[in-house]
Amino acid sequence: MQGGAGPSGPVRPAIHYSPAATWLNDPNGLIFHNSLWHLYYQTNPRGLTWGNMSWGHATSPDLAHWTEHETAISLDESEEIFSGSMVCDETGSAGFGAGALVAIYTSHRGTPDVGVHQTQALAWSTDGGFTFHKFAGNPVLDRDSADFRDPKVFRHGDRWLMVAVEAVENVVVLYASDDLREWELLSEFRDPTAAAPTWECPDLFPLLDARGAAVWVLILSVNPEALTGGSGTRYYLGDFDGVTFTPSADPGAQGWLDQGRDYYAAVSFFDAPDDRRVMIGWMNNWEYANALPSQPWAMQMAWPRELSIAGSVSRGIRRLIQTPAPLPTGPETFSFDGSLAGDLTIPAVAATAPALVEVEIERGGASLVHLAIGLTFIWEADTLTVCPRIGLPERPAGFDRAVSTPLPGDSHRLSIIVDHGSVEVFIDGGHTVLTQLCPPALLASPWALRVTGGPVQIHVHTRRLV
Ligand code: FRU
16 A cells, blocks of 8 residues: 555655565665665565565665666575665675675575575676676575574675574674675674564664764664564664674663654665765555555655764763655745644645645643644644554554554654655654554545644644655
């Protein structure tokens, strides 16, 4: 389920990436190279449901306008191509030439009947990431495991490091290599409090805090049994000494990247410019992904986010902040700054274009704030609740479950990105994010803000994003 219903059929998400006519799940191999953002992704080149896993490919100059290319790495009779990452091998350490792009992917072989075997394998490109050759020496890392997958490789000092998972054992494994071919086990990360049937798609990278000290961030996708049920993505802030990741025990040093139901398998770009840490997640949930009504395409990515740290170690408070990557700019369509007691009608934009809705509220004595922007949000006491997503002709299990997130305090700012088929809410400059697919029927319903027990001071500004 993506897109809104237009006069002549489904309307594709306008600024979020969706494939032309195939299935999409995890982002893979995210890399910024030759002035282009490369998005590879899990795709089924032959259909609209999960299967025949291969790497699809799209590029963008700005993260908003995407061009789809030929399938980059295809399954063959011996293997499917599961998730992984991409590096630019400046020195040619792996033997594929200086500046080659090297994909490190999970080679998935077999079936549950005969036994599954997952190993890590390489494919390289010398044309800037458009065509790939599988390495004849594959696999490069074999633990004799059925559930060893999702390698994320990055440069650290003068060597390559890899984080991957033993998915069913719930272990993040860390390896090092000089040439991407021979890997040495460095350490393992476990967290029994995050036990789940599978851990998937890890990432590990440093961010600088407000005083310039490095804070390491471990990202981990958990499925099912995430925060809101089904799949979700966790983070841990901590230290990394080049061998072992140690999570911080500080309050707020771990949590979920998203409070909604549709943010999974999020990983970051290799070599993003200006030391930016840009991340893309799959905007869906394995609980119902395969049961959503089909379109001429299946699934979409969430809007890219930039990660940073607020606060510092020395002040004892550090928070992970996620802000939307720069959005396309369009004209303002509505603004209201003043006092409200009762109802405010907000002219809906999303039927014709993606939109950004910015709402700032000082609720004063109001007992209830009710905001309908495709989805309906209720802010009451210390909680923001997103009402059930009704409006689909069939109701995939779990899709219409309500979600809520703590929202104490008197004054908050919501930046809401609305596209055909989705609503993403960034609260208070990215301290909290909530991502939900939004059925077309709901997107078409009127937009409004209602205050009970006001008056309250509000600012509402909407603009088109194209
Ligand atoms: C996560 C995941 C990965 C795997 C891929 C297969 O959504 O299950 O662990 O590599 O999808 O498509």
